[in-house]
Amino acid sequence: MSRSAMSRRVAVPLAVVVAALAAGGCSADPAPAPPPSGPPTADMRVGLVEWGFTMSASTLRAGPVRLTVTNAGSTAHDLEVLDGHTVLGKTASLSPGAGQTLEIDLSGHSEVTFLCTLPGHRAQGMVREVRVVPPRAVSSTQGATNT
Structure with missing residues (x-):
């Protein structure tokens, strides 16, 4: 096999791997949350x-909320809910398959952060902003009619 043919055999798969890594996002920055x-x-x-x-x-709706948290992964995780x-x-560190319920008051909040605090998990993408909507905004949009 010629040297140029061998170079092409290595370069093409290498380019595919580099493109896949770039598209897959090796970055530690979390993906933006989908629109509500x-x-x-x-x-x-x-x-x-x-x-x-x-x-x-x-x-989430502002006011008292219940979060039913389940570790659906294959390693331990936790959930911390933050405002700034x-x-x-915050849940305990949950083993795979374990769960815990959090009851928290989100009155006066407009956004909270969900975060796994176990070492390295945030860097892997376990952080997410969650929008909180005031009750009056919820009732005015649910009761709206088109005339």
């Missing part, structure tokens, strides 16, 4: 997975 969909909720299920969160809703540097609620 569906009505805000006061009762959310949160799954902890490698390396992020699955949620039953994308927006203020911890609003």
Whole structure:
């Protein structure tokens, strides 16, 4: 085999790997949260997975909320809910399959951060901003009619 043919055999797969890594996002920066969909909720299920969160809703309603947290991953995870540097609620470190319920008051909040505090998990992408909507905004959008 000629040297140029061998170079092409190595260069093409290498280029594919580099492109896949670039597209897959090797960055430690978390992906932006998807835009809110569906009505805000006061009762959310949160799954902890490698390396992020699955949620039953994308927006929380201000006021008392219940987060039913389950470690759906294959390694230990936890969930800390923050407003800036203020911890609003935190689970224990959960083994795979374990769960815990958090009841916290989000009155007066407009956004909170979900975060796994175990070493290295935030850098892997286990951080997410979650929008919180005031109750009056929820009721005015649900009661709106088109005339």
